[in-house]
Amino acid sequence: MKNLIPSYVRVPVIFFTIFGLVEYFVDSGDKPAFIEYPIIMLFLALVLFVLIAIEGIVGSIENVLFQSLDASEKERYIANAPKAPQFTKLKALYNKLKGDEKPIEEEHEIILDHNYDGIRELDNNLPPWWLYSWYASMVFAVIYLFNFHITGTSGTQFDELDSEYAQAKIDIEEYKKTAKNLIDANSVELLTEAADLQNGKKIFGENCIACHMTDGGGGIGPNLTDKHWILGGDIKSVFHTISEGGRSGKGMISWKKEGLKPLEMAQVASYVLSLQGTTPANPKEAEGDLWQPEGAEAPEAIQGDEVLEGEETDVLETENTEVLEIEDSVSMNN
Template identity: 50%
Template sequence: MKKIFPIYVRIPVLFALFFLAMEFFIDSGDRPAFIKYPILNVVLLIFLLILVAMELILNATDNILDTLLTEEQRKEKEIEENLPFTESKFYKGLMQKLTRSRKVEEEGELILHHNYDGIQELDNVLPPWWVYLFYITIIFSGIYLVRFHILGHDDQTAEYEKAMAEARIQVEEYKKTAPDLMDKEKVTLLTDASSLEAGKALFQTNCVACHKADGGGSIGPNLTDNHWILGGGIKNVFNTIMEGGRSGKGMVPWKETIKPSDIQKIASYVLSLQGSNPKDGKAPEGDIWVEEGAASPAATATDSTKVAAPAK
């Protein structure tokens, strides 16, 4: 046995079985038990020390017993230890218990006293491994019947459907606040200094070639006045940066290059430039934009206000 299962195999296997049993029986939620309950590390260490101590004691006992063996017994033991696993007493004993097989010489005791055209049958018993497995299936079916058909616990289909429903709810909740899943309908105007500073940095990296660093406009329109080609306000400005300007002559869409949360910062920074009146600003283009619900006497007088168009 020691040759088949040496100490460097026995100790790790026994330790692993104890560890798995501890994890299985102790409810620790979504974290391993030895992390949630640090005291279990002490238990594991004690168990390991016990295993090592038992191995040392067994080895010492074997050594003492070896000294008591006769020369003939010692030779028999050495021969047994050097036998192949399939010829060892352990293997043969195990197979005998599992199969209860009889030797060929004993078949005469098993022959049934009837004859079918010269053919006789042996009255062999069912192998114990098969019988025990059959008993296990009966026990399992009883537990299954009580759990799912009497107590009404969820089967695999119900568990899957519940898990999917919970996952869908979590996804929808995540979408409500996830910045990089933002769209025109969810975007809001950012006014805090850190967001505007980040928007300014992104603007200077991606937008100054067409709109100048001060937003006064070059190839692109002036972003500091209240005239907008495709509509003002955070939703429209955000949408225009995402989807691009007028087909064939407007700004390219940036949604493949800049993530939505950064586009929100750029749009918020652009709107913070309103009324800054930079030097040499480009002449106004488009129509005067008034946010829906806001009063604008000048716009009312000229009747040129446009509401709800898409951004510059």
């Protein structure tokens, strides 16, 4: 077996087998074991050294024993020794691809008349491997031209880039749906699950009641239960206010910088909006503008002229009534 497999094959196979077993059984996380644990690198180096040393020692012993034999024993040993594979078919294929070569002593038969400063040129046949590769490249060029530039059956590299970029955007959006801590003011949505609102209430109680009171009625901060909002009353606006902070110098800090995660801020924002319409114990006066949900129609304002016209009509009707009453009274007296 030793003679069938040469040492330059046997040593790497044994070494990488041991290396693979070490990597399989040693838990090193994302890093290779020999990088995570330098002692393993030392162990592998020692294994490689031992394997090479064993090969050298065994080879030396065999050589010493062989030299101790007499001539007839050496011949008998060589005759009985297993023969290494000759790979005759591979060698024949190699010679065929390499092509015919003239021996040096016959090169005078194929020397051309060209002479460049004493450099002579041989008229050798092209090697078959080179010739077949050239033919294959021409066939490939025709197929490539027809496929990419004439019919357009296959997309170009730019088409592939655009397609992969579009798919990557879709994959990112799908990932964001499951990775809740990647949401921002543009992608946040109102949470209605009881668990989310309960956690939002807990966070509100830990961080917000000092300014907005437990029931959201407002104290230092504005009332969160009415329909008036300073920086917007939809989920995106409330999330943005919690995340980035309110107006400068007004006390509303950026809770993103205080360590709240995007999901936690979305839960707080959803809980705050759930306070709409509730009745706090001591509600603070409304601040900001009356918030109209997107798409809602604002009530039409009454114009001043219309009010005046209505008032004038009422006055005229009153005067006419008084005149009629006076006329009736005069008629009765007569």
